Amino acid sequence: MVGTEVDLRVDNVAHGGWCVGRHDEQVVFVRHALPGERVRARVTSQTKRFLRADAVEIIESSPDRVQPPCPYAGPGKCGGCDWQHASLEAQRRLKGEVVADQLRRIAGIDREVVVEELPGASDGLGWRTRVRFAVDDEGRPGFRRHRSHEVHPVDECAIAHPDVNALGVTDTTWRGFTEVEAITSASHADNAVVVTPRSARLPALPPLRESTAVLRRFKGGRLQQVRGRRGVRETVGDREYRVSAGSFWQVHPGAASALSEAVLDALRPEPGDTALDLYCGAGLFAGALAGAVGPQGRVLGVESESEAARDARHNLRDMPWVRVEQADVGAQLREWVDMRVDVAVVDPPRAGVGEVVAEQLAELRNRRVAYVSCDPATLARDLGAFIGAGYTLEEVRAFDSFPMTHHVECVATLSRE
Ligand SMILES: C[S@@+](CC[C@H](N)C(=O)[O-])C[C@H]1O[C@@H](n2cnc3c(N)ncnc32)[C@H](O)[C@@H]1O
Numbered sequence: 001m002v003g004t005e006v007d008l009r010v011d012n013v014a015h016g017g018w019c020v021g022r023h024d025e026q027v028v029f030v031r032h033a034l035p036g037e038r039v040r041a042r043v044t045s046q047t048k049r050f051l052r053a054d055a056v057e058i059i060e061s062s063p064d065r066v067q068p069p070c071p072y073a074g075p076g077k078c079g080g081c082d083w084q085h086a087s088l089e090a091q092r093r094l095k096g097e098v099v100a101d102q103l104r105r106i107a108g109i110d111r112e113v114v115v116e117e118l119p120g121a122s123d124g125l126g127w128r129t130r131v132r133f134a135v136d137d138e139g140r141p142g143f144r145r146h147r148s149h150e151v152h153p154v155d156e157c158a159i160a161h162p163d164v165n166a167l168g169v170t171d172t173t174w175r176g177f178t179e180v181e182a183i184t185s186a187s188h189a190d191n192a193v194v195v196t197p198r199s200a201r202l203p204a205l206p207p208l209r210e211s212t213a214v215l216r217r218f219k220g221g222r223l224q225q226v227r228g229r230r231g232v233r234e235t236v237g238d239r240e241y242r243v244s245a246g247s248f249w250q251v252h253p254g255a256a257s258a259l260s261e262a263v264l265d266a267l268r269p270e271p272g273d274t275a276l277d278l279y280c281g282a283g284l285f286a287g288a289l290a291g292a293v294g295p296q297g298r299v300l301g302v303e304s305e306s307e308a309a310r311d312a313r314h315n316l317r318d319m320p321w322v323r324v325e326q327a328d329v330g331a332q333l334r335e336w337v338d339m340r341v342d343v344a345v346v347d348p349p350r351a352g353v354g355e356v357v358a359e360q361l362a363e364l365r366n367r368r369v370a371y372v373s374c375d376p377a378t379l380a381r382d383l384g385a386f387i388g389a390g391y392t393l394e395e396v397r398a399f400d401s402f403p404m405t406h407h408v409e410c411v412a413t414l415s416r417e
Pocket residue numbers: 247248249250278279280281282283284285302303304305308327328329330347348349
């Protein structure tokens with residue numbers, strides 16, 4: 001069926017930027033459509049259980065439909081954004097429905113989820129402070145098409161922060177490279193470019209501003225400084241963070257501060273408390289918690305990546321009641337089995353914390369947990385594990401940290417007597 005076109009009405013939204021409809025009793029996941037629309041859709045792949053398709057013609061349009069602000073959005077073009085064709089209000093509503101649906105299906109949790117807008121980038125554009133461009137065989141930078149290795153070359157990215165576009169990555173060719181990542185700070189004039197050469201030899205670099213730091217990525221992810229600083233500085237509240245180019249940092253300029261506040265609201269730390277920041281990256285939440293628990297308390301961060309752990313130690317070095325362990329969270333919690341903890345934030349990668357870490361954390365007798373998640377499916381699974389271990393789910397907040405895409409950031413609050 002691949003390549004054929006079918007006429008169908010799509011009903012619901014599904015996780016991943018899809019809408020779901022049926023054709024001849026077969027389930028069809030359709031991109032570039034909106035719930036309620038009748039569309040002509042071209043089948044892009046087929047499995048035993050369902051079809052995937054791109055809406056190539058809108059026969060009956062949703063009132064939520066808008067003209068995509070980016071010329072590269074649409075079937076067969078850039079695969080980066082999923083919801084450019086929906087108003088921002090509709091995008092947030094759809095993401096809220098997806099989170100609620102995942103919570104219900106996976107964990108039996110019935111909640112309405114409201115996705116909150118973040119400050120900055122009110123048109124949903126110009127927010128992304130880190131952008132990885134793929135490079136095609138001719139050296140042109142662009143983005144991969146959806147579910148494909150093919151690169152769609154672009155002149156500019158509409159969701160990239162203006163300072164990312166100003167780095168000029170798309171104004172030049174990158175022969176001999178497979179990938180170029182552009183990084184800018186949301187609060188300082190710092191920026192960096194991380195290049196991945198095709199072979200062991202580093203090809204000549206195209207002209208870049210003197211002030212732009214350059215790093216090289218090796219297979220396996222290790223970074224080497226070519227020129228300038230190792231990363232960028234970011235300021236949140238009155239604290240400055242050093243973030244190495246390979247370390248994680250929130251990509252929306254409004255996210256670091258909004259999520260820190262949400263974590264403090266969720267945990268309500270008190271002076272003297274012991275707080276954990278698990279998967280702490282460069283120490284964002286540990287910094288916020290350290291201010292709240294004060295010198296009578298303590299904050300313990302855990303981060304597996306050596307550079308991120310070094311960043312976190314450096315960023316929080318003025319508060320001796322903060323300690324950062326470079327370790328795997330599961331391994332570290334096994335060592336801390338007899339420790340008494342009051343509150344904990346977890347902010348794992350997409351895979352989530354998993355049942356084992358949820359149970360290990362429950363054994364530390366902490367009264368509150370804030371779970372920060374960028375994947376509603378693994379969040380739902382893990383919330384089920386926390387509830388099974390005796391916690392009550394108080395609240396699920398969601399933030400539009402990635403406008404125009406299907407991604408959404410959640411902060412769930414768990415507590416127990
Ligand atoms: C989503 S980031 C969160 C970082 C930080 N909370 C922030 O907001 O900037 C997840 C972090 O977990 C780290 N990580 C991934 N797996 C880990 C593990 N098993 N144990 C410890 N840290 C891990 C990653 O290196 C990354 O820095």
